[in-house]
């Protein structure tokens with residue numbers, strides 16, 4: 001992300017195939033970065049044995065940092081309301097498992113779960129919220145980061161109800177733990193990776209239906225976390 005003037009919104013729209021375009025609009029401070037996680041599309045894309053055929057994530061040290069991160073423990077709330085029949089307990093257990101996957105790899109307390117809420121995600125209200133909500137087709141999950149300098153002030157993640165969701169890695173549905181583990185990586189200050197060789201890392205920038213391998217971190221994910229928070 002290039003350095004920009006103070007009163008600017010950056011919407012980083014991550015589109016498969018093309019490079020990510022930047023849109024700049026004027027809004028009041030603080031800055032807001034929106035990271036949309038796009039669904040993987042293979043058509044039109046030539047893949048010639050570039051994606052490693054087996055999971056090599058524990059040997060891949062790649063990571064990329066955002067230019068900001070939380071300087072305090074990120075307290076977060078979960079809005080468990082959903083149209084998929086998931087119980088509140090199951091939603092909370094799944095999403096907190098995603099956060100704990102990062103937390104257990106560093107001695108710093110990165111996340112602290114505060115409870116359920118009826119608040120929505122994508123609104124700057126002083127609460128860091130994970131919630132389902134409708135967004136445009138193509139983006140699976142959207143992480144909103146309000147920041148000032150290198151300091152994150154608020155983070156929300158919206159899970160797009162345009163898609164079907166699963167707590168069990170079902171075919172044709174987005175797995176909540178898989179997607180949230182990736183999104184919490186953004187909360188930790190990590191950016192997406194788009195090289196095919198980074199396919200098996202949690203911070204790889206594309207995801208697809210039924211995918212669960214991003215529930216666990218690879219070497220690069222852990223090194224990125226520790227570059228921000230220490231061991």
Ligand SMILES: [Zn+2]
Nearest residue numbers: 035037192205
């Ligand atoms: Zn991402």
